[in-house]
Amino acid sequence: MENMKLLAEWSYEPTKAHRGYTGKTLKINVGERTFEAKDVTEDMKEKFVGGRGFGLKLLWDAVKDTTKWNDPENEIVISGGPLCGITQYPGTGKFYAVFISPLTEQTYDSNAGGHFGPLLKFAGWDALEIQGKSDKDVVVVIDGDEGKVKIFESPFEDINAYSITETLHEYFSDPNDINDRKHVSVITAGKGAEHTYWGCLNSSFWDSHRKIARLKQAGRGGGGTVFRDKKIAALVVKTHNLSGTANDPADIDTLTKVGLKLHKEIFTLDSKQCRMRTVGTPHLNEIMNEYHILPVHNYKFGQHPDADKIHSEVYGKLFTQGIADGCWYGCTLACAKAVDNYTIKTGPCKGQVVTVDGPEYETAAGLGSNVGVFDPEWTIETNFYADHYGLDTISLGTGIAFVCECYELGYITKEHTNGLELKFGNKDDILELIHRMAEGKDEFAKIVGLGIHRMKDIFAEKFGAPRDILEKIGMEGQGIEVSEYVPKESIAQWGGYFLTLKGPQHDEAWLIFMDRVNKQLPTFEDKAEALHYFPNFRTWFSLVGLCKLPWNDIEPADNATKYPPQEAAKVPEHVQNYVDIFNAVTGKNITKEELILQSERVYNFQRVFQLRLGKGTRKYHNIPDRALGPVFPDEWEARAEYYDNELKEAGVNPEELSTEEKIKKLNEIRRQQWEELVDAVYKRRGWDRNGIPTVETLKRLGIDYPDVVAVVEKHAKPEDRW
Amino acid sequence: MEWEVGLTVKDIITRKKYTFPLLAVWINDSPVPRDDFNSTKVPDGAKVQIIHMISGG
Incomplete structure (x- = not known):
């Protein structure tokens, strides 16, 4: 590569x-x-901890109430957190990117593995704010060895991820030592991120076994779209300050001891539990199908007879085995599976032999069963291009599933799609649509790339599609697409998806088993308690720079027998591990209760931030009918016995009703249940009827800063108090 | 579910089509270790709880 200007x-x-x-x-x-350069204050560490907390605090200070996603003052703030980069415990390489999202028009946080988060810290920075909009494509470089930050004019004509990542690893490392490339990490997006709202951030890591740069994604929310709007082609960090003690932990002995305990658990038990080391998250594929949770045909169904074709054993054979697939040092859970020597069949990279990261469960389901394709090779190719173009595979899958259903209902035709027959399962045309989305020239592909929320408007207003049906089947909330689990049979999961800070993804709570299968949450108060604890516990990972998977995708051998079932779901021994490693690194002395308090502060701060940006009230906690239950008769008939029983339990005799009447009746019942759930959750969270945290809640949490209280007082109304 | 002579915890899990690996089983409020699912007999009239833990990211 030529020298950059x-x-x-x-x-x-x-x-x-x-x-x-x-x-x-x-x-x-x-x-x-x-x-x-800014100093991190003690108050910032105390109240916001790091990672997503730092991101939200810095973004709060940087933007105005009226800032939109593509205004220059919008930022992408990247921060790992105090535990990011330790190597003694699995899953410690995450960074969290915070920005105002093009999809939701409010704050969003999205995380990625890879080496960027740790290297950023070891280059000297707890967080990085990127603001402004360049007039030309640039490569931004943070060199922790030289102590320099440089902005270069991008020399790349093709800024797609796989076209430039490896080149930049090579360019910024010792040309005579290929292993030196591990001291570099690169964030990229791509043409898909530039031309849609579904842009992801690719975060690289040097795979020293394969001798290639690999990619992990901060997929959700459109962070890649913001990145490209700023005309950043790549963000590079480099440092040789890399060691197991680079965080200078307070108590290395405890850190090592707790880490070793979990490593032993993983080596002993993973093969009998989730098999993360051999198949990764696709271990869920067949399980979700068995329990009617696998999204099929835009979430119409939860099962499909062809699901055995995407069974984890099929993926396990496609993934290269026997290589340590951790995306940061010390991760023995090693779920970053990859398909090696894959020959690309379509598009601009046709004929190239590549390594494809993943697919993970969400991709296997979203760009698989949800769009009616049960062909792992197609999903692998589509996964490659999604990463290459910088597209979020979850929004891509759910969004295209919506398009396919609209096509099959006759709301859009080949005239609208410029010749593509976008039926479920028509994989060639679906992949062609993705290529067109990245290219950014085809008008229909551009519409799809705006996301379901805006597609509903355009399909109704320009194409004459019935608005009421689009609202029922469009699986989005707050402007972003639902991730890949069918929620319609679990009231608590309605909340897990749709009573969230930033829309329906699965990073706050996954309660389907607890609620529907185990029946551990019989009352609305029980569900509300779960929707308080789990979102706050899971938020904590985002504050400190950790991956959630080692929390509950592996559990101690005696977890299920040592604790009563309700408590066992929290995996208490692993919660204690997190308390111990936090204290061992920082030298503090928090308890598991204070861990939740740390999260609750940031959770409520983010809720007020959404309010400040004009969102964050009850009307934005909306849920489509399909998330509540069946919309069309064939959905009902596919699970007729189950849904008939639901009516009987509500005191309605289904035998007296037609299928259409049953659907209408069940929807009425569930809408009522939804409102009861919202009330119960808001009460438990210390929010008013309109979903606004009360001033008392802010005071209890110690985040009653004058500007935060002012936002609440501006919007809260006396009649909304309980 | 109908009880029969020799019914084991594993039999119940199979009949219920519970394929999820992280199950917790309690018989008459006593926990059963996962390694003992195959060999543990379920008494007639027993209270059996099968709990699915949570996993997934």
Whole structure:
């Protein structure tokens, strides 16, 4: 590669991490080409901890109430957190990206593995703010070895992820030592991110076994779209400050001891439990199908007779086995599976032999069963292009599933799609649509790339599709597509998806088993308690820089017998591990209750932030009919006995009703249940009837900063108090 | 579910089509270790709880 043209440069003195923090954050304005270092205050550490918490705090200070996703002051804030980069415990390489989302027009946080988060910290920074909009494509480089930040003019004509990532690893490392590429990590997006609202951020790591750069994704929310709107082709970090003690932990002995305990558990039990080391998250494929949770044909159904074709054993044979597939050092859960030596069959990379990261469960279901395709090779190819183009595979899968259903209902035709027959299972045309979305020229592909929320408007207003049906079957909330689990049989999971801070993804609560299968949450108060505890517990991972999977995709041998069932679901021994490693790194002395409190502060702060941006009230906690139950007769008939029983339990005799009448009746019942759930959850969270945290809640949490209280007081109404 | 002589925990799990690996089983409020599912007989009239743990990211 030719030398890149330097546009701006700034020097700094890299600060080594101490007790998990460097104490410094970096702000880069790519439009003005300015740089700024800020100190991390003790209050910031106390109240916001790190990661997503730091991201939200820095973004809060950077934007106005009226800021839109494509305004220059919108930022992408990237931060790992105090535990990010430790190597003694599995799943410790995550960063969290925070930004105002093009899809939801409010704050979003999305996470990725790979090496970027740890290397950013070890290059001297607890967080990175990227603000402004460049007038030309740039490559931004943070060099922790030289203590320099540089902005180069991008030399790349093709900015898609696989076209530039490896080149940049090579360019910024020792040309005589291929292993030196591990000291570099690159974030990219791609043309798909540029031309749609579904842009993801690809975060690279050097795979020293395969000798290639691989990609993990902060997939959700459109962070890649913001990245490309700022005309950033790539963000590079480089440092040789890389060791198992680079965080300078307070108590390395405890950290090592707790880590070893979990490593032993994984080596002993994973093969009998989730098999993460051999098949990764696709271990869920057949399980979701058995329990009617696998999304099929835009969530119409939860099962399909061809599901055995996407069985985890099929994927297990396609994944290369015997290689340590951790995406950060020390992760023995090693679920970053990959397909090697795959020959691309379509599109601009046709004929190339590549390694494809994944697919993970969400991709296997979204770009599989949900669009009616049960062909793993097609899903692998589509996964490759989604990453290459910088597209979120979840929104892509759910969004195209919606398009396919609209096509089959006759709401859109080949005239609208410019010749594509977008029926479920028509894999060639679906993949062609994805290529067109990345290319950014086809008008229909551009509409699809705006997401379901906007597609509903356009299909109704321009194509004459019936608005009421689109609202029922469009699986989105707050502007973003639902992730890949059928929620219609679990009241608690309605909340797990649709009573969330940023829309229906599965990072807050997954309660289908607890609620529907185990029947452990019989009352609305029980469900509300789960929808308080689990979102807050899971938020904590995003504050400290951890992956959630080692929490409950492996459990101690005696977890199920040592604790009563309700408690066992929390995996208490692993919760204690997290308390112990937090204290061992930071030197603090928190309890498991304070761990929840740390999360609750940030959770409520983010809720107020959404309010500040004009969202964050009850009307944005909406749920489509299909998430509540069947919309069409064939959905009902596929599970007739189950749904008839639901009516009987509600005191309705189904034998007196037609299928259409049954659907209408059940929907009425479930709408009522939904409203009861919303009330119960808001009460438990300390919010008013309109979903706004009360000033008392802010005070209890210690986040009653004047500007935060002012937002609440501006919007809260006396009649909404309980 | 109908009880029969020799009914084991594993038999119940199979009949219920519970394929999820992280199950917790309690018979008359006493936990049964996963390694003993095959060999543990279920007495007639027993209270059996089968709980699915949570997994997934």
